[in-house]
Amino acid sequence: MVRTRPGLLAASLEKTLKPKIKIFQDLGFSDNDIAEIISNGPWCLKRSADNRFMPTLSVLKSLLGSSAEVAKVLKISGWYLTIDLKKTLVANIEFLESCGVDTEQIIKQIYNFPRFLLHSPTDMKKFVKKVDEMGTCRSSRLFIHAVRVVSSMTDENWELKLKHFSELGFSKDDIFKMFKKSPPVFAVSPRKLKEVKEILLATGKYDLSCIVNDPTSLICSVENKIKPRMLVLGILDNKNLIKKWPSLTTISRLPESKFWEKFVQPYLNEVGELYMVNSALKGRRDATILSSA
Structure with a gap:
C-alpha cells in the first residue's frame, strides 16, 4: 500500500487516517473488510471524511442494504469512495428507472460492472439514445445489458464494431437483430467473431441466418x-x-x-x-x- 501511495507516510494519523477507519467501524465493517478495502484502494484515505466518505458510504448502504454488501462492492472497486455518487450513481439509477429498467437489475450492475453506473448522467443518456436507435425495447430484460455494452466503447470503436459485422457478411438488419437478441456479442473481439463464424459455416449445416437467430453462439x-x-x-x-x-x-x-x-x-x-x-x-x-x- 505504501509503495503505491507513499504520501500516506506523511499523512496525519489522528486527523487523516483514524477518522476514516472509525467511520468504517461505526458503520459495522469488520476489521478484515476495512483492511482489504484500504489495501485495494489506499487513495481513498486522502478523501474528505465529511464530504466524501460519509456521503458515499451512506448512499451505498441505502442502495445495497447492509455494510457487508457495501464492503463487497468497495473490495471490487474503491473508485466509489473517490466520486460524488449523488451526481453519478444515484442520478444514473434514477434515469434508468425512468426508462423502465427494474431497480434490481440496475443494482446487480454495481456488483458485476461497478464502473458502468459511474459514467456522467450526460453520457448515460447518450448511451440510452444509441440503444434506442438500435431498436432494443426499453421493456426488454436485455435493455440494461445493451446500454452497458454501448457504454464500454467509444463512438469510434462502436462504428468499427458495426463495420466488422458488415464485413463478415451481416446486413444492417441482421446486426440490429443480433444486438437486440444478445448485446454482449458486441463485446466479442473481431478475431473471435470471424473464427466462430468460419467454424460454423464450414460444417455446411449452419448459415448466417442461423447465427442471426441465435447470436449467443458467437460468445x-x-x-x-x-x-x-x-x-x-x-x-x-x-x-x-x-x-x-x-x-x-x-x-x-x-x-x-x-x-x-x-x-x-x-x-x-x-x-x-x-x-x-x-x-x-x-x-x-x-x-x-x-x-x-
Missing part, C-alpha cells in the same frame, strides 16, 4: 465448446448416427453434462476418446473414457 468458447461439439457432430453425421444437427441454440446453451448424455455417451465407441481429448467438460476432464473403435 461461446471456441476451444472448449464450439470445436469439440462440431467435431463430435461431424463424426456422428458421417457415420449416419444422427438424422439432424441440433440448432445453434442447443449448441450454445445445452449444458455440458446434457450434451455428453445426448451426443457422446450413446456413441462412446465412435467419439468417446476424441471428445475427452478435445472437450473441456467440467467434472469430466480427468475421467478416462476408452474407445473400443
Whole structure:
C-alpha cells in the first residue's frame, strides 16, 4: 500500500487516517473488510471524511442494504469512495428507472460492472439514445445489458464494431437483430467473431441466418465448446448416427453434462476418446473414457 501511495507516510494519523477507519467501524465493517478495502484502494484515505466518505458510504448502504454488501462492492472497486455518487450513481439509477429498467437489475450492475453506473448522467443518456436507435425495447430484460455494452466503447470503436459485422457478411438488419437478441456479442473481439463464424459455416449445416437467430453462439468458447461439439457432430453425421444437427441454440446453451448424455455417451465407441481429448467438460476432464473403435 505504501509503495503505491507513499504520501500516506506523511499523512496525519489522528486527523487523516483514524477518522476514516472509525467511520468504517461505526458503520459495522469488520476489521478484515476495512483492511482489504484500504489495501485495494489506499487513495481513498486522502478523501474528505465529511464530504466524501460519509456521503458515499451512506448512499451505498441505502442502495445495497447492509455494510457487508457495501464492503463487497468497495473490495471490487474503491473508485466509489473517490466520486460524488449523488451526481453519478444515484442520478444514473434514477434515469434508468425512468426508462423502465427494474431497480434490481440496475443494482446487480454495481456488483458485476461497478464502473458502468459511474459514467456522467450526460453520457448515460447518450448511451440510452444509441440503444434506442438500435431498436432494443426499453421493456426488454436485455435493455440494461445493451446500454452497458454501448457504454464500454467509444463512438469510434462502436462504428468499427458495426463495420466488422458488415464485413463478415451481416446486413444492417441482421446486426440490429443480433444486438437486440444478445448485446454482449458486441463485446466479442473481431478475431473471435470471424473464427466462430468460419467454424460454423464450414460444417455446411449452419448459415448466417442461423447465427442471426441465435447470436449467443458467437460468445461461446471456441476451444472448449464450439470445436469439440462440431467435431463430435461431424463424426456422428458421417457415420449416419444422427438424422439432424441440433440448432445453434442447443449448441450454445445445452449444458455440458446434457450434451455428453445426448451426443457422446450413446456413441462412446465412435467419439468417446476424441471428445475427452478435445472437450473441456467440467467434472469430466480427468475421467478416462476408452474407445473400443
